[in-house]
Amino acid sequence: MQTQAYLDLENQYGAHNYKPLDVVLTRGEGVWVWDVDGRKYLDCLAAYSAVNQGHCHPKIMAAMQAQARHLTLTSRAFRNDQLGPFYKEICELTRSHKVLPMNSGAEAVETVIKTVRKWGYQVKGIPADQAEIIVCANNFHGRTITIVGFSTDPTAHIGFGPFTPGFKVVPFGDADALEAAITPNTAGFLVEPIQGEAGVIIPPDGYLKAVRAICDRHNVVLILDEIQTGLGRTGRLLAEEHEAIEADLTLVGKALSGGFYPVSAVLSNNEVMDVLQPGEHGSTFGGNPLACAIARTAMRVLKEEKMIENASEMGDYFLAGLRQIQSPHIREVRGRGLMIAMELVPEAGGARQFCHRLAGKGMLCKETHENTIRFAPPLVITKADVAWALEQIDAVMRD
Structure with a gap:
C-alpha cells in the first residue's frame, strides 16, 4: 500500500487522539x-527518547529473541530467573537501593504517588488522607486521570474531571516557591530535571541542589521523573548528575528497553520503598522475564558502547551548530546533551510547518507548545549525521 492508503485506514478506524506528521514508517536502523x-529520514525524536540506543539495536534484539524462546511471562505470582539479575544490575548502575518494575512511564508515576503517600502516613506521621505532593507548572508526567489532574496544560485536563485531590502546583525552577508551599502534610516533591514536553525547559543552575536541601530540611521525599531525561539523554546517565545530587525516588522508562518493549521502574532508597507490603501494589506484566532480559541488555549497551559520552559530545556539537544559524524565525536554542529545543518567535507562524519542511528534506522532528521544535536523535548519532542535520535545518530556517 502507498502512504495515503495507510492514512485512510487510520482516519477511518482509529481514535483521533494524535496528530502525527503524514509519514508512514516501516523500517528503522x-x-x-x-x-x-x-x-x-534521520529520526530526531527517537520515540520521545525511547530509542536512545538506536532503532532495532542488534544486541537488544538478540536478547529479546533469545528470551522469547524460553519464557515471556509468569506474573509476579511466581519468580523468574531474569528479575533478580535485573534488580541487581539497575541498582548498581544507578546507585539505588531498591527497584519496583512497571511497564509504562505513567504507571511508574502512579506507583510513586502511592508509595510516597504511604510513606507520608506510615513514616512521617501525616494524618490519614491529608498527604500532599507538590508538582511544577507546565509538568508532563503522563496521561492518567490523577496525572492530568495536576497538569497545567488545558489540553491535558479540560473535560476529564473530577480529579484526584492532594496536589499543589509551584513554578518550575523556583526553589523559594517550593519551600513556601511546603506544609507539615507535604510528603513529596515530584519534578522533571528538565521539562521535556514543555519545550526542553532547563532550570537555573543550582536549582536541583537547592531543592535537595529544601526536601532534606523539611523531611520531604524528592522524586525525579527521569523517564525522558534519564539513561544518557542529557549526556549523563541521569540528569541529576549535572548537579551532583541523588533523589530519594527516581523514575526511569522509555530507553530502559531501547524501544523494544514497555519497561519502566521506580528506583528508591530503602526507607521509602520498604513501606510497600505484599498485595498493596503490582502489575501482571511488571518485572516479566522478557522485559527484564531486554532491559538488562539495553542498559549494558548504553555503557559498553559509550552512548552516554557520545550524547554529551554530539549534543555540544549540535547545540553549537544550531546557535550559529542566522534566521529571524529563531528566538532561542537551548539544550543539554542530545535533548535540544529551538524556540521560534510567534511571528514565524508555528513550529509545525517547519517540521513539515524538514520532513521534506529527510529529517523527522516534532513541535511542542506551538512554537518549539525538539531535536532528540538516538544517542548513536555520528558527527557526520549531525552535520547533515544542521545543513537541512539551516536551509529551512533561512527559507
Whole structure:
C-alpha cells in the first residue's frame, strides 16, 4: 500500500487522539528510518527518547529473541530467573537501593504517588488522607486521570474531571516557591530535571541542589521523573548528575528497553520503598522475564558502547551548530546533551510547518507548545549525521 492508503485506514478506524506528521514508517536502523514509499529520514525524536540506543539495536534484539524462546511471562505470582539479575544490575548502575518494575512511564508515576503517600502516613506521621505532593507548572508526567489532574496544560485536563485531590502546583525552577508551599502534610516533591514536553525547559543552575536541601530540611521525599531525561539523554546517565545530587525516588522508562518493549521502574532508597507490603501494589506484566532480559541488555549497551559520552559530545556539537544559524524565525536554542529545543518567535507562524519542511528534506522532528521544535536523535548519532542535520535545518530556517 502507498502512504495515503495507510492514512485512510487510520482516519477511518482509529481514535483521533494524535496528530502525527503524514509519514508512514516501516523500517528503522540506528538513527535512520524509512517510510513505505522508500524515503529515508534521520529520526530526531527517537520515540520521545525511547530509542536512545538506536532503532532495532542488534544486541537488544538478540536478547529479546533469545528470551522469547524460553519464557515471556509468569506474573509476579511466581519468580523468574531474569528479575533478580535485573534488580541487581539497575541498582548498581544507578546507585539505588531498591527497584519496583512497571511497564509504562505513567504507571511508574502512579506507583510513586502511592508509595510516597504511604510513606507520608506510615513514616512521617501525616494524618490519614491529608498527604500532599507538590508538582511544577507546565509538568508532563503522563496521561492518567490523577496525572492530568495536576497538569497545567488545558489540553491535558479540560473535560476529564473530577480529579484526584492532594496536589499543589509551584513554578518550575523556583526553589523559594517550593519551600513556601511546603506544609507539615507535604510528603513529596515530584519534578522533571528538565521539562521535556514543555519545550526542553532547563532550570537555573543550582536549582536541583537547592531543592535537595529544601526536601532534606523539611523531611520531604524528592522524586525525579527521569523517564525522558534519564539513561544518557542529557549526556549523563541521569540528569541529576549535572548537579551532583541523588533523589530519594527516581523514575526511569522509555530507553530502559531501547524501544523494544514497555519497561519502566521506580528506583528508591530503602526507607521509602520498604513501606510497600505484599498485595498493596503490582502489575501482571511488571518485572516479566522478557522485559527484564531486554532491559538488562539495553542498559549494558548504553555503557559498553559509550552512548552516554557520545550524547554529551554530539549534543555540544549540535547545540553549537544550531546557535550559529542566522534566521529571524529563531528566538532561542537551548539544550543539554542530545535533548535540544529551538524556540521560534510567534511571528514565524508555528513550529509545525517547519517540521513539515524538514520532513521534506529527510529529517523527522516534532513541535511542542506551538512554537518549539525538539531535536532528540538516538544517542548513536555520528558527527557526520549531525552535520547533515544542521545543513537541512539551516536551509529551512533561512527559507
